[in-house]
Amino acid sequence: MSDHTIDNQVDVIEPEHTSRALKTLTLAFAEDPPTRWLFPEPETYSRHFAKFALAFGGDAIADGTALEIEGHAGVALWMSPGIGPDEDALLDVIERSVPAPCRARVHDLLAEMGRLHPSGDHWYLPLIGVDPRRQGAGLGSALLRPALRAADAMQLPVYLEATCPRNVSLYLRHGFEPIGEIRIHDCPVITPMLRRPRAR
Helix, strand or coil: CCCCECCCCEEECCHHHHHHHHHHHHHHCCCCHHHHHHCCCHHHHHHHHHHHHHHHCCCHHHHCCEEEECCCCEEEEEECCCCCCCHHHHHHHHHHHCCHHHHHHHHHHHHHHHHHCCCCCCEEEEEEEECHHHCCCCHHHHHHHHHHHHHHHHCCCEEEEECCHHHHHHHHHCCCEECCCECCCCCCCEEEEEECCCCC
8 A cells, every 4th residue: 555546546645634634534523422422522622633533543644554535535544564553642632632530431441442452463444534525425435445455465354443333334344343342431332343354
């Protein structure tokens, strides 16, 4: 996934376009249940989500594995094997944006997510989002396919956490399987999903 243009629709996000990509993700996650559990106040969400997304997406943009489609109408922050979220930056965002009495719940959620995360080599999709005006047009599927091809070529699994039932249906169509549920405090349910590599 190192070439700038992956196929006729999908491009690698260049670092100078990071801000545009984060704006798309901010629009896409504005009504996402677990995200709004984390940032329930609109002002807090608008001020902090982009920083959260950048930290959760780690070095995806710098590594050339973050993808966009049709002028940033959709964005996927893919992580290749061995790459993970920027944990220090993530904790900093939480300290700055989450009220002190609520932080323990957020740390519990992150700990449970970490417990279920695969330990071996795999591709990881922490964040994928499409501008709400463009949802339902197949852009999400287009953003999935290049990394799934790369994972299959490497014979590696792919992992993600689905944050709403509609997304679970999308991922099932692409070969992902639920491997449990993340239920922490009053956070909406998150479904960890794994896609095993397909034979070449």
